[in-house]
Every structure is written in structure tokens, then in C-alpha cells.
């Protein structure tokens with residue numbers, strides 16, 4: 001019997017990815033790629049685990065979902081509790097939260113750019129494997145710059161640990177406010193750190209401009225069809241339609257760049273639905289009114305995208321002066337909005353990093369930051385609690401329901417990487433088809449395929465939490481000849 005699966009190449013483990021994943025590439029007889037799958041092998045059950053726990057524990061519990069994104073979960077959970085208990089934080093508390101969150105975004109984006117995604121571009125996609133790591137990046141940007149990067153990340157974590165109590169699992173957020181006020185001496189230090197961060201972000205954007213944008217082959221790669229998909233884009237925006245990480249409404253634009261919808265967090269279930277595929281533990285989000293039409297691009301398909309590329313497409317402007325300039329250059333250089341090039345995520349990430357640093361500087365010098373008025377006390381469960389923030393990796397949704405005693409009845413988390421999972425799969429498939437020709441596959445070609453998803457900065461530590469409930473599990477066993485030997489199901 002002829003089948004399309006007589007040859008198979010597996011890249012495992014994927015390097016420089018948070019958590020674990022697996023790509024499987026199925027070749028046709030002539031060596032061309034038939035289909036590439038990106039599989040996620042692990043499972044975690046936080047939604048189930050949350051049931052019966054006191055709601056106010058959620059910021060602490062969910063910040064342990066993953067070691068990379070604790071502050072994002074902590075903040076989404078805290079905002080969900082504001083809604084659950086029907087209590088608004090005082091202005092100073094809101095500013096302290098956004099200050100801490102901005103420091104986290106700068107620090108996390110810097111981590112991705114220099115350690116995870118940067119090696120692809122700064123060192124070069126076709127550089128020898130041994131050089132495509134942070135040491136290779138150091139070789140390119142210089143040792144002084146690398147030491148500065150390490151120092152600034154440490155300084156930013158000082159803000160998180162001072163205001164948030166602890167650096168890895170912050171204990172800052174409480175329903176209706178924050179746990180601790182900021183002292184004037186601390187504020188003085190924050191102002192200095194923020195200024196250093198802005199400087200460092202400008203340096204990083206300059207380095208990207210010199211090393212990447214002045215290299216025509218990199219620019220060509222960014223704009224190549226192998227790394228391009230025309231999808232919808234989603235991101236939080238403030239009341240003026242500007243990029244915002246901490247708060248706002250969710251704005252979605254269509255593949256032509258026109259506004260599709262703007263909705264407040266509490267209406268997310270009207271617009272976001274999750275599709276399950278038997279070969280992946282990660283659910284694939286899509287726009288509910290449009291529907292799941294498979295792994296397809298274009299306006300008829302509900303597939304959408306989140307994270308830096310998507311956020312700069314979904315917003316109408318960027319509010320801080322230096323980042324706004326950088327954003328305008330980015331849009332002009334890449335031919336106007338929306339930008340559909342997946343690898344442009346790296347550039348967009350640096351622009352966002354600068355925005356977050358400038359926002360940090362604004363908040364750090366805000367006179368209200370040291371106000372003692374940091375909490376409104378919640379009195380009762382007021383309804384479902386839905387909190388949305390922009391995690392560095394994209395839109396993050398926490399939704400809790402609790403009984404009258406405040407015990408969690410139901411928790412639904414939609415993490416950034418789930419929002420992106422359909423487009424990530426499409427990117428891996430397209431890059432494989434464009435770049436791989438079996439059965440001999442040079443190592444650097446596989447790196448080019450991995451680049452397709454590394455640009456999104458996926459976090460599968462977060463995304464694979466979503467098992468419990470009715471998600472069917474199917475394991476298929478194929479013979480070497482490509483015949484289906486067994487199907488294992490867990491209902």
C-alpha cells in the first residue's frame with residue numbers, strides 16, 4: 001500500500017523553547033514535505049486544581065503555572081479578583097501594579113531577545129549551531145553590552161522584588177489593590193532604574209538596526225513568504241486605542257488591517273473559542289463569530305495571532321515618544337499595517353520593550369506612586385471575575401467563578417500561546433514545506449523551521465496546563481510503512 005508517511009524526520013528536543021515540544025515532519029515519496037506537525041507532549045491541570053480553593057489564593061497559585069511568566073499570571077489573576085469581588089483598586093495601587101508589570105515586560109522581552117530569539121538574527125540563521133546561543137550574541141554585540149544587559153535585568157527585578165515582595169512569585173496583587181505601598185526612597189531608586197532601562201532599550205533597537213536591518217539577506221528572510229501569514233490580530237488597547245500591557249479593551253483587526261471588533265474583557269467568550277485537535281494537548285483558539293475553518297489564513301478563517309507583531313497591528317498608536325518613533329519606522333519599513341511577517345516579531349518585541357521602559361519611567365516618577373491609599377477592601381463575591389493582561393507572549397485571560405464563600409467553582413485560563421497556537425502550527429508547516437527537502441536535511445534548515453515558532457516566543461510551560469474536563473486524548477501509532485497500527489483514546 002502506498003502511503004505518504006514512509007519517511008519521517010523528528011526534531012526533538014526543540015532547543016531554546018520554554019517547556020517541551022516536538023515537531024514531526026512527514027515526507028512524501030519524492031522527499032517534499034507533506035505536512036509538519038508541532039506537538040506538545042506535556043500536561044498540567046491548573047484549572048482543575050483551582051476548584052475548591054479560596055479565590056484570593058489564585059494570584060499565588062497561578063503564578064506557579066510557569067517559571068517564565070509568573071508576573072503575567074499574577075497580574076491577570078489579581079485583575080480577575082477585582083472583578084470577582086466587584087472592587088476597583090485606588091489609582092495609586094493601579095499605578096504600582098502597572099509599574100511592576102512594565103518592569104517585568106522589559107525584563108522578559110530582553111530575556112527573549114538576547115537568549116532565545118536573538119541568536120537566530122544577531123548571530124545569524126545560517127551560523128554554525130555552536131555559535132547560535134547567547135555567547136554568540138555576546139560576540140556580536142560586545143561584552144560590555146552583554147554585561148549591561150545582565151545588569152539591567154537584575155535592576156528591573158529589584159523593582160519587582162521591592163514592590164512585589166518576591167521576584168519569582170510576586171505577592172503584590174490583592175483584590176482591590178496591592179499589599180504594600182512604595183516608600184519615597186524606593187521611588188527615587190525606581191526613577192534611576194527606569195532611566196537605565198530606557199537607555200538600554202534604545203541601545204538594543206540600535207543594535208538590531210545595525211546588525212539585522214542593514215543586512216539585506218536578513219530583511220529578505222523576514223519578508224519571505226515562508227514566514228508570512230495573513231491572519232487576524234489581537235491585543236489590548238487603552239481608551240485612545242494605544243498599545244497597553246496592563247489594562248484596556250481587546251481590539252481585533254482583520255487581515256486587511258480594518259477593525260474587526262473591540263470588546264471589554266468580560267465579553268471574551270463571545271469572541272474567543274477553542275478548537276481541539278487529537279494530535280495536540282494545546283487547544284487552538286479562533287474567533288468564534290467567524291468559526292474554525294482549519295489551519296487557514298485570510299478573512300474567512302477565524303485564526304488569529306497575539307504577541308508583539310499582533311499587538312502592533314491591533315493598536316492604533318503607541319503612546320510614549322521614543323517607542324512611537326520606532327513603531328512608525330517599523331511600519332514604514334515593512335510596507336504599512338498590518339505587518340504579516342512572523343519574523344518581524346523580533347523587531348516588534350524591541351519596540352514594545354522600549355515602550356514598556358518609557359512607561360516604567362513615567363510611572364516611576366508619578367507623584368501618586370507613594371500614596372498610602374493602596375487598597376479598597378472587598379466585601380462580597382459580586383459575579384464572575386475576568387481579568388486580561390498582555391503577557392509578553394500575548395493576550396492572557398483568567399476567568400474565575402466562585403460560590404458565595406469565595407471558593408472557586410470554575411476556572412478557565414486562556415494563555416498567550418493558546419491564542420497563537422493555530423498560527424504557530426501554520427508557520428511551522430509552511431516553513432517546513434518551503435525549506436525542507438528530504439530525506440537529507442541540513443541542520444541549518446531545521447533551525448529555519450524552528451525560527452518560525454521561536455519568533456512567537458511560545459511558552460508551553462503555560463499552554464499545556466489546559467487538560468482537565470472533556471478534552472479527548474488520542475494517541476496514534478504508525479508502522480514504519482505508514483499504516484495506522486493503533487488508536488488509543490482517553491475520553
Ligand code: MG
Nearest residue numbers: 412413414466
Ligand atoms: Mg483553558
Ligand code: NI
Nearest residue numbers: 066069459462
Ligand atoms: Ni509561561
